[in-house]
Amino acid sequence: MSNERELAQEARAWPFEEARKLVERIGGKTPEKGYVLFETGYGPSGLPHIGTFGEVVRTTMVRQAFQRLSDVPTRLFCFSDDMDGLRKVPENVPNKEMLREHLNKPLTRIPDPFGTHESFGHHNNARLRAFLDSFGFEYEFQSSTDWYFAGKFDKALLDVLRHYDEIMEIMLPSLREERQQTYSPFLPICPKTGHVLQVPILERNVDAGTIVFEDESGRKVELPVTGGNCKLQWKPDWGMRWYALGVDYEMSGKDLIDSVKLAGRICDAMGGRKPDGFNYELFLDEKGQKISKSKGNGLSVDEWLTYAPPESLALFMYHKPRAAKKLFFDVIPKTVDEYLTFLEKFPDETPERQIENPIWHIHNGEAPGTTCPLSFGLLLNLASVANTEDRTVIWGFIERYFPGTTPENTPLLDRLVSYALVYYRDFVLPHKAYRAVNDVDRAAFTDLVSVLEALPADASAEDIQTQVYEVGKRHPFESLRHWFKALYEVLLGQEQGPRMGSFIALYGRENFLSLIKRALAGEDLSK
Structure with a gap:
């Protein structure tokens, strides 16, 4: 471990650079809460997307690096802001009319349009957890609804009320003039309709921990800011969460740079310390x-x-x-x-x-014990020239070229064969366009046939590649790139292709010679 720690201290990979900032942040001591807290956020009005994966996997990489640099315990919270009011009906859900009847209610107070969970928020939270679990991430799921309604944010919410004026001074300059007139960090939840209200706050009672506002009917209502009666606007909510949880590290997209600054200032104003992190590009x-x-x-x-x-x-x-x-x-x-x-x-x-x-x-410091003797690109080209979506056909070529190789003893290769066939079907096959040989091609292809037939049976892929190069040099192609482009266009029906020596060795020299001869005879290679 000591040797690994020394390596980690000198490592230049970006997760270690980030982790060293965290070590410096805690000064080598365990924080008062007992651990270093990493956080990622999720808005559950829609389904998990690729940005969610990117944020969690990158945060996990920093966490793993930190664990090599320090013995301080760590936790990763994946926080769902499921108290948000639903502002519009998503396009990719059933029962849209039902959802329209519940607009502006918290996501966890809206029936599940899929009919599988107690609410729309719970449904999307379950999808998020299943999504993260499928990748094997180590994390702790946290629900904003649970934290608000269980009173776990109560102290922080009362502190927001105490620092209300400071927070307004931070937020108002970032808003349009019209929005400034009605803005408040607090979003009360109307006792009558259950809607999350964006309304001005008329009165504040810091000692009682309450706010006064007008509900949708124009009636004055006084509510505690605690106990799930209110939630915060998302930027104050972000800063409050950093303050309440003591978040040490959270990254976010470049489009949230200004929001990060505002949330950080709010956290600082409440006496907290904003987390470390960085803004990744979109x-x-x-x-x-x-x-x-x-x-x-x-x-x-x-x-x-x-x-x-x-x-x-x-x-x-x-x-x-x-x-x-x-x-x-x-x-x-x-x-x-x-x-x-x-x-x-x-x-x-x-x-x-x-x-x-x-x-x-x-892989958190340990490479899987499986390798792959063929590139994905070569598998794609093998599928292309064989014009097949049949796994057994591809494995026939592989087993001939690598005797003793089977799907069972090379599981990674077997997975890639399956992926390659699907990719070939969807992206290569629809765009294949073979062209006929021209006079320059014909002379070079005829030369290549003679050269390949003269090679010894045990010629290596590298030997074959060298001879293919030499043939191209002997003929009036504009460049060697144009020679290989001719091979790809005539024989594979595409503009780009594999390293020809490796491909010929895998596909089989006799098969490749047959392919060239068919092209020289004017046959349709797409069949």
């Missing part, structure tokens, strides 16, 4: 536009996991969290192959290198 779609749940652009977690394993998504989240990254289907194969490359390197690296390897952070 994801972009293939056109470079910000991904939006309402627009539906970009990728969902479920979509990614249809085509690739969760470890690859964790790698995507690990890489450069402060840089904007495009998140669309084309990045999946590249990310899977990056994961396989890091995984292959890990066992042979020194401890100093291992702790910098993303595999360490994805």
Whole structure:
């Protein structure tokens, strides 16, 4: 452990940089509450999305790094703001008319449109927990409703009432003039309608712990700010939660930078200490536009996991969290192959290198005991040239090239075969467009046939690759890139493709020669 701690203290990977800030924050001592608290937040008016995954997996990586640097206990709260009033009916739910009848009520006071839980909030909270559990995250789920109604926020809410003027001074400059006239940190819940009200506060009684406001009928009502009778606007609520829980670390998206500053000032005004953390960049779609749940652009977690394993998504989240990254289907194969490359390197690296390897952070310091002898890209191209969605066909090629390799003894490879076939079906097959050979192609392809037929039976993939290069150099292609592009377009029906030596060795030299000869004969390779 001491050696690992020394390595962790010098590690340059960003989770360790973040973790060292936390060690400095606590001064080497256990906080009064007995642990260092990490938090992530979730708005349960909709279903979990890829940003939720990104925030939890990145926070978990920092937590794991901290645990290598310190013996101080840690906890991770995944906090659901399920006291929020439902402002509009989501598009992706059943029973929309029923939901419209309950607009403006707290999510946990609205019937579940799916009919499976006691409320809409409970339904979405269950989806969140199932979502997080499916990835094996270690966390403690926390419900805003539970904290408010059980009185666990009561002391902090009374402190908000005492610091009301200071909080208003912080919040008002951030609001439009019209909103300033009616704004209050407190959102009373109307005893008559159950609605979460955004109304001005007419009177405050700090000693009694109450506020006075007009309800929807114009009647003056006095309510305690405690016991679930009120909740806070989300930015004061965020700051209050940091104060009440003693949150030490929470990251958030770049679009919340101003909100983080406001919540931090509110926490400070109440005598608390805002958490450490950083603002990560947002994801972009293939056109470079910000991904939006309402627009539906970009990728969902479920979509990614249809085509690739969760470890690859964790790698995507690990890489450069402060840089904007495009998140669309084309990045999946590249990310899977990056994961396989890091995984292959890990066992042979020194401890100093291992702790910098993303595999360490994805698997909490221990690489899984399985590897994969083939790249995801090569599997995709194998499916493409074989024109198949049949696993047994792909495994036939694999078992011939790697005798003794089976789905049972290479489970990661077996998973990737399944993913590759689905990706091929949905994204490669619909866009395949074979072209006929031209005069330059014909001469080069004929030359390649002669060269491959003359190679010894035990020629390696590297030897084959060298000969493919040499053939391309002998013919008047604009560049070697154009030579390989010709191979891909004529033989695979696509503009990009695999490293030809490895592909020919896997597909089988006789099969590849047959493919070239069919192309030279003018046959339709799409059949």
